[in-house]
Amino acid sequence: MATANEVDAGRAIFETGVGVTARIMGMDLPGTGFACRRCHGLDGAGGREGATVMPAIGWDKLAAPVASRPAYTPELFRKALETGISPSGRALDAAMPRYRLDGAQADALMAYLMALPAIERRGIEADAVHLGVLSTPRSQALASAYAGALEQALAERIPAHGIFGRTVKVRPVGVAAGTDLKTAVERSPVVAMIGLAPADSGLIADLLGDGMPVLFPFFPLAGTEDRDLAHGLMADWPAVADAIALRIKADGRSDLILAAGDAGDGRLAALAAALTRAGVSYRLGDDLSVGMASTVLLLPRPGAADAWITRLRRDAVLYGMAEDFVALRVRLNGAGIRYRLAVQGTSVASMAATAQLGALEAHALMAADLLHGLLLSAGRDLRRATLLAGFRNLRRQAAPNLLLDYATHPGSGTAAVEFIVE
Numbered sequence: 001m002a003t004a005n006e007v008d009a010g011r012a013i014f015e016t017g018v019g020v021t022a023r024i025m026g027m028d029l030p031g032t033g034f035a036c037r038r039c040h041g042l043d044g045a046g047g048r049e050g051a052t053v054m055p056a057i058g059w060d061k062l063a064a065p066v067a068s069r070p071a072y073t074p075e076l077f078r079k080a081l082e083t084g085i086s087p088s089g090r091a092l093d094a095a096m097p098r099y100r101l102d103g104a105q106a107d108a109l110m111a112y113l114m115a116l117p118a119i120e121r122r123g124i125e126a127d128a129v130h131l132g133v134l135s136t137p138r139s140q141a142l143a144s145a146y147a148g149a150l151e152q153a154l155a156e157r158i159p160a161h162g163i164f165g166r167t168v169k170v171r172p173v174g175v176a177a178g179t180d181l182k183t184a185v186e187r188s189p190v191v192a193m194i195g196l197a198p199a200d201s202g203l204i205a206d207l208l209g210d211g212m213p214v215l216f217p218f219f220p221l222a223g224t225e226d227r228d229l230a231h232g233l234m235a236d237w238p239a240v241a242d243a244i245a246l247r248i249k250a251d252g253r254s255d256l257i258l259a260a261g262d263a264g265d266g267r268l269a270a271l272a273a274a275l276t277r278a279g280v281s282y283r284l285g286d287d288l289s290v291g292m293a294s295t296v297l298l299l300p301r302p303g304a305a306d307a308w309i310t311r312l313r314r315d316a317v318l319y320g321m322a323e324d325f326v327a328l329r330v331r332l333n334g335a336g337i338r339y340r341l342a343v344q345g346t347s348v349a350s351m352a353a354t355a356q357l358g359a360l361e362a363h364a365l366m367a368a369d370l371l372h373g374l375l376l377s378a379g380r381d382l383r384r385a386t387l388l389a390g391f392r393n394l395r396r397q398a399a400p401n402l403l404l405d406y407a408t409h410p411g412s413g414t415a416a417v418e419f420i421v422e
């Protein structure tokens with residue numbers, strides 16, 4: 001019986017190629033360029049690319065004898081990976097890399113290939129599809145309100161008899177303080193986590209690392225997430241950073257301080273890079289120096305926006321993210337501080353941060369509409385991979401001014417950024 005750690009180690013090799021070496025035409029290359037999923041697919045179901053046929057490699061398939069070869073055993077599997085010799089004695093096509101890997105790595109890969117069919121069917125039953133809304137002590141209120149709003153929005157779109165016989169169920173997946181996220185997720189089988197709260201943005205990497213799709217979080221994606229597993233509803237962080245930098249440039253502002261409470265999430269680095277790309281010069285500042293410039297681009301530490309505003313010069317123009325400052329507009333107006341706040345695509349993102357029900361409902365309606373499209377295109381044989389494959393040609397007019405088009409913007413569906421200006 002494979003251990004959970006073994007499955008995780010196998011998943012890492014399968015999805016990222018980490019830790020193994022690929023041999024291509026006699027050359028040793030890092031396995032990270034030759035992860036199995038790149039050719040055999042996230043679900044291991046294989047496919048065709050031009051004249052090359054990539055076979056299905058779920059263990060259920062490999063362990064079954066077929067006309068062209070006997071069944072794989074653990075030994076024959078490792079031999080095929082290392083030497084490219086199939087159980088039939090045939091040399092596999094050169095399109096299939098040869099790998100250097102040790103016995104533990106081969107066993108881990110095998111354990112993952114055994115677990116894969118169950119992972120692909122996680123949260124999917126004959127008559128229902130289960131979605132989760134992650135609920136931590138920080139996000140509990142948002143999560144339960146959102147789960148309710150989403151179920152209602154789905155009920156309005158999906159007929160009572162379901163899509164291909166399946167209705168959609170949404171449940172909060174609770175992670176109590178001190179429990180491990182992975183255990184909580186395993187106890188509550190869902191096909192994807194939907195509507196991740198801003199307070200839980202730090203958990204996205206763990207969820208994706210466990211192969212759990214994350215759909216439509218309430219915050220912009222970093223743009224570096226796994227493109228197959230993560231899909232947002234709003235411009236990703238690099239797009240937002242570019243829009244802010246170009247806006248500062250178009251406004252003709254100089255004497256700029258870029259100050260951040262450093263959430264350590266790469267946002268500061270993305271903004272700095274975007275400013276440089278746009279040819280806007282800036283100084284780096286901190287919460288004490290924000291009062292020393294007439295233009296200030298602020299990424300406050302969560303909850304600290306209030307304190308930082310008090311330090312701004314009265315003649316300052318403030319740039320920032322709407323979700324950080326939208327609740328403080330009255331104070332900004334009162335202090336006479338002008339601002340340009342970036343909103344990704346719709347005001348949904350920013351308003352959601354303040355947990356106004358209207359914004360939750362708007363987000364839920366968009367999400368329900370997209371899920372409806374995904375379930376229709378996935379068809380009867382629903383699995384994790386077929387659900388996610390639907391994003392490749394998903395296009396929806398989500399609001400009068402917002403087209404979500406995942407063919408053009410695979411991660412977020414849009415690069416649209418607007419500004420609230422005062």
Ligand code: HEC
Nearest residue numbers: 034035036038039052053054055057086092093095096097
């Ligand atoms: C660059 C594309 C590519 C990558 C990356 C790749 N494969 Fe393959 N794989 C192929 C192709 C093409 C074949 C079919 C070769 C043939 O039949 O001659 C194949 C065949 C196989 C087979 C033989 C299946 C059978 O029915 O005999 C196994 C097993 C396999 N791959 C496992 C893996 C694993 C495990 C990884 C990652 C460690 C991996 N492959 C990475 C392209 C790839």
